[in-house]
């Protein structure tokens with residue numbers, strides 16, 4: 001019996017799985033749809049019930065794929081979507097959320113994120129998120145690609161401390177967030193969602209990672225994900241359109257990493273030695 005996927009509690013009381021399913025690059029080609037829906041449904045079957053999507057992905061196509069995958073099983077899904085910065089005004093974000101809900105075939109999101117910082121003042125976006133939260137269209141809200149200084153600015157705004165999550169690029173080959181962003185988020189109980197957790201597939205070709213994984217009887221993806229998942233308050237959202245990859249990733253939850261392995265990973269993939277600006281895709 002595999003271990004259940006642990007969860008992180010959000011301010012609304014919602015429980016977000018620490019291992020979820022990314023959807024960037026889904027919904028772009030009609031011919032791939034069946035395979036993408038099947039991969040997401042398998043992920044749900046295996047308990048990876050966090051699905052991360054965005055209005056941007058496939059120009060709404062990814063949200064439609066997700067809608068098909070979660071049809072009839074909305075209650076078991078923790079659903080995350082993101083608003084484009086240029087739509088994140090007081091009225092724009094509310095309208096964008098409605099369009100996302102329509103494509104997803106649901107009446108609420110569990111978490112709604114500002115995809116990255118744009119020109120619209122943050123307080124407008126926070127107001128829109130709070131409106132959506134009060135009317136029940138979203139349970140929690142958060143941000144993405146926010147560095148430490150952005151988080152401090154957000155936290156100084158009215159209701160800014162309601163931010164539930166910050167989704168950032170984080171994997172073994174990209175550890176800059178450990179310097180001061182991760183500690184800030186931990187202190188303020190903001191969940192950190194690691195995007196590109198297997199380095200878009202490239203990390204998995206690393207010789208040192210593969211050698212260590214082989215010693216553990218695991219795959220490189222399982223080792224890369226287990227390394228993220230061992231950290232309190234961190235979730236990972238690998239995108240896998242193939243069922244074999246979904247199964248492979250799910251097994252990361254059961255991989256325990258001894259201190260000696262963590263030390264070898266630190267030697268191979270050095271933690272930051274000073275402030276580093278946030279890496280953004």
Ligand SMILES: NC(=O)c1ccc[n+]([C@@H]2O[C@H](COP(=O)([O-])OP(=O)(O)OC[C@H]3O[C@@H](n4cnc5c(N)ncnc54)[C@H](OP(=O)(O)O)[C@@H]3O)[C@@H](O)[C@H]2O)c1
Nearest residue numbers: 022023024195196197198199200201221238239240241242
């Ligand atoms: N907020 C943001 O700005 C932002 C930016 C980027 C990503 N994201 C979110 O984070 C999610 C994940 O990031 P990502 O898509 O950039 O990269 P990723 O999850 O690190 O990598 C995805 C790639 O890795 C492959 N892969 C997955 N599991 C594998 C396994 N076990 N073995 C071998 N290959 C495997 C996938 O192949 P297959 O698809 O062929 O299975 C795909 O090519 C996105 O889908 C999106 O939801 C958010």
